Amino acid sequence: MSKQRGASRWAQSAAEWVAAGVGLVALLVVTGTLLFEAITQDGLPPTLSVQTGETAQQDDGIFHVPVRLRNAGHSTAAGILVEGQLRDEEGETVEEAQFELEYLPPESSRQGGLYFINNPHDYELTVIPRGYRNP
Numbered sequence: 843m844s845k846q847r848g849a850s851r852w853a854q855s856a857a858e859w860v861a862a863g864v865g866l867v868a869l870l871v872v873t874g875t876l877l878f879e880a881i882t883q884d885g886l887p888p889t890l891s892v893q894t895g896e897t898a899q900q901d902d903g904i905f906h907v908p909v910r911l912r913n914a915g916h917s918t919a920a921g922i923l924v925e926g927q928l929r930d931e932e933g934e935t936v937e938e939a940q941f942e943l944e945y946l947p948p949e950s951s952r953q954g955g956l957y958f959i960n961n962p963h964d965y966e967l968t969v970i971p972r973g974y975r976n977p
Contacts, residue, residue, distance in 0.1 A: 888946065889915035890971045892924065897962045905958045909969055911943055912951040919946045919974035926956040928965035936965055945977065 895908035907926060913919055922943040928936045939956040946952055956969065 886915060886917060888913045888917045888919035888948070888974060890919060890922065890946070890974070892969050892971060894967065894969055899961070903959075905961055907939075907956045907958065907962055907967065907969070909941075909954050909956060910951055911946060911954065911971065913946045913948055916948045918948055918977050920944065920977040922946055922974040923972040924954060924956075924969065925972045926958070926967065926969040928958060928960055928962055928967055930965055936960055940972075946974075 891912045891914065893910045893912070895910070898906050898908075900906055909924060909926070911922065911924060923940060924943060925938065925940040927938050930936050937958055937960050939958055941954045941956065943952055943954055
């Protein structure tokens with residue numbers, strides 16, 4: 843009977859060692875990944891891009907342009923100023939609109955919108971992020 847007890851303890855001990863080894867490997871992989879990300883991505887600014895949607899005219903005659911802002915970088919951006927301009931054929935600015943996006947995490951996107959009195963289809967529409975701050 844004591845031989846059975848010793849064999850079962852050894853089996854239990856081996857299973858515990860295997861589980862501990864798997865846990866240690868998982869911990870090392872996660873820690874290594876986090877350290878790699880922190881070392882290689884440290885100090886890089888957010889990578890912001892803008893995409894506009896289909897312009898819609900509201901009942902009051904104002905034109906709404908939906909805007910999607912994407913941060914493809916590894917840093918968070920806050921207080922992002924997004925500006926839209928309508929320019930005529932000579933390149934003169936006819937109208938400007940802007941909005942501020944409070945917070946844009948890394949590798950994510952958020953939506954906003956710009957309102958214009960003039961029809962954006964009649965002019966050249968340019969929408970760009972003008973600036974941000976670190977949170």
